[in-house]
Amino acid sequence: MSSDSSSSSQQNGSRVAVIGAGPGGYPAAFLAADYGFDVTLIDPRPELGGVCLQEGCIPSKTLLHQARLINEARAAEACGVRFTEPKIDIDQLREHTRLVIERLSGGLASGRKRRKVKRIQGRARFSDARTLSIEPSESAGGEVPEELEFDHAILATGSSAVTLPGMDPEEHSAVWDAADALALPEIPRTLLVVGGGYIGLEMGTVYAALGARVTVVEMTGSLLPGIDPELVKPLRERLEGDGPGAFEEVLLRTRVEGMEPYAHGLEVSLADADGETRSRRFEKVMIAVGRRPNSDDLGLEKIDVEPDEDGFLPVDEQRRLGGHEHLFAIGDVAGEPMLAHRATHEARVAVEAIAGKPTAFDPAAVPAVVFTDPEIAWAGLMEDDARERGIEVSTAIFPWKASGRAVANDRVDGLTKLIVESPTERVMGIGIAGAGAGELIGEAALAIEMGALAKDLARTIHAHPTLSETLMQAADSWYGTLVE
Numbered sequence: 001m002s003s004d005s006s007s008s009s010q011q012n013g014s015r016v017a018v019i020g021a022g023p024g025g026y027p028a029a030f031l032a033a034d035y036g037f038d039v040t041l042i043d044p045r046p047e048l049g050g051v052c053l054q055e056g057c058i059p060s061k062t063l064l065h066q067a068r069l070i071n072e073a074r075a076a077e078a079c080g081v082r083f084t085e086p087k088i089d090i091d092q093l094r095e096h097t098r099l100v101i102e103r104l105s106g107g108l109a110s111g112r113k114r115r116k117v118k119r120i121q122g123r124a125r126f127s128d129a130r131t132l133s134i135e136p137s138e139s140a141g142g143e144v145p146e147e148l149e150f151d152h153a154i155l156a157t158g159s160s161a162v163t164l165p166g167m168d169p170e171e172h173s174a175v176w177d178a179a180d181a182l183a184l185p186e187i188p189r190t191l192l193v194v195g196g197g198y199i200g201l202e203m204g205t206v207y208a209a210l211g212a213r214v215t216v217v218e219m220t221g222s223l224l225p226g227i228d229p230e231l232v233k234p235l236r237e238r239l240e241g242d243g244p245g246a247f248e249e250v251l252l253r254t255r256v257e258g259m260e261p262y263a264h265g266l267e268v269s270l271a272d273a274d275g276e277t278r279s280r281r282f283e284k285v286m287i288a289v290g291r292r293p294n295s296d297d298l299g300l301e302k303i304d305v306e307p308d309e310d311g312f313l314p315v316d317e318q319r320r321l322g323g324h325e326h327l328f329a330i331g332d333v334a335g336e337p338m339l340a341h342r343a344t345h346e347a348r349v350a351v352e353a354i355a356g357k358p359t360a361f362d363p364a365a366v367p368a369v370v371f372t373d374p375e376i377a378w379a380g381l382m383e384d385d386a387r388e389r390g391i392e393v394s395t396a397i398f399p400w401k402a403s404g405r406a407v408a409n410d411r412v413d414g415l416t417k418l419i420v421e422s423p424t425e426r427v428m429g430i431g432i433a434g435a436g437a438g439e440l441i442g443e444a445a446l447a448i449e450m451g452a453l454a455k456d457l458a459r460t461i462h463a464h465p466t467l468s469e470t471l472m473q474a475a476d477s478w479y480g481t482l483v484e
């Protein structure tokens with residue numbers, strides 16, 4: 001909570017409407033209330049948290065945690081610890097996931113009440129630049145106002161899964177989107193994942209651990225296109241190997257041409273880069289080919305705002321929307337990268353701007369984590385980005401096979417990569433692949449945000465034996481002073 005009581009008293013009475021209660025919207029509403037604004041939070045769902053909590057980040061991490069346990073138990077056999085094959089009680093696992101969501105939703109509900117943030121369960125559209133019209137959700141109880149007037153509004157409407165023509169989950173019960181897969185309806189014997197990006201690989205990892213034979217098709221030439229291939233390599237090797245967590249097949253430069261239902265699922269026609277087509281049968285097909293900002297049907301024409309060709313809303317560095325002094329947009333609807341923590345940070349910026357504080361969205365590093373096994377995480381500029389921007393960089397890689405802790409963990413399939421601006425020795429970016437990379441990237445983000453030099457990482461004493469030492473060791477490698 002804010003301790004800035006002078007700003008609290010100043011804001012009293014000024015009305016802030018927040019549209020969307022995901023990781024952009026609810027922090028915006030809570031912070032605005034802490035600043036003393038009169039806040040209304042509008043979302044069609046009965047619970048707060050948006051896609052991230054209800055059918056995204058949190059349930060997927062709950063299942064990925066179990067997947068990791070299963071894979072580690074299987075891998076322990078090679079070290080002399082044998083477990084029997086796990087028995088998956090899918091009903092209990094589903095219930096466990098539901099309870100995780102419920103617990104966190106409950107925390108948000110009490111945070112909202114404590115701050116006296118008003119709540120409308122419905123869909124909001126602009127009728128003009130000071131008024132929202134509200135369409136109540138069917139499950140909304142009590143009186144829902146038809147209109148809401150505001151002094152400031154923050155749009156945080158998020159994004160939705162892109163569908164492919166003829167493969168709409170709404171039309172085929174054997175076709176899933178990520179939300180369907182997270183609801184754990186069953187564990188299919190065979191699962192085709194269309195799209196080798198974040199969601200496809202995370203959900204493929206879950207279902208492979210639960211016992212499905214997972215095939216992934218990716219239309220480009222690499223998994224996680226756009227991410228440094230050196231970081232992706234350990235993941236690809238594991239997925240294509242034959243150990244715990246491996247996929248049945250990874251098909252690159254491959255497209256799904258069409259699908260026909262058969263008795264137990266779908267017969268899918270797959271075309272490779274040479275145009276060769278083949279048919280394969282899968283019990284379920286999960287589509288994860290990207291997300292699109294939710295910028296349709298918001299009444300934007302009433303406020304003279306037009307999304308760009310990808311659907312993103314135009315915002316400035318304080319996240320003011322379309323040149324309006326009192327309107328803001330944050331999170332997935334306002335641009336890439338579509339990451340919950342970026343939305344939360346933008347929420348802070350927008351509310352500070354409303355409160356008249358000097359502020360801007362200007363991070364040196366937005367960390368990103370793909371929660372596969374091994375995980376892939378990065379912060380700051382990757383090598384190619386830096387070179388494209390004309391920054392003179394050189395890199396150092398510390399392979400985890402040289403890390404005492406990684407060897408002890410029997411997880412040497414990782415690396416820590418440092419991208420350093422050569423003349424200044426400033427750390428521009430850090431990439432980490434390996435089990436636990438997602439937790440290690442916090443230090444990287446702090447170092448980059450603080451303007452650390454490679455020396456700062458090299459001279460900071462890191463506890464032994466930990467994987468965090470690999471950041472220090474990568475820095476020492478950069479100077480050529482690594483003591484092994």
Ligand code: NAD
Pocket residue numbers: 164194195196197198199200202217218219220223224225254255256288289290291337338339368369370371
């Ligand atoms: P993505 O953009 O990460 O990956 C989609 C993939 O599908 C790409 O590799 C693309 O080349 C491929 N593709 C597109 N059309 C295809 C086709 N017809 N056939 C085969 N492959 C095709 O998208 P996503 O995985 O759906 O995730 C959406 C967004 O959600 C991401 O941009 C990410 O920011 C966010 N997200 C983040 C996390 C996380 O932080 N861990 C997890 C899940 C999602």
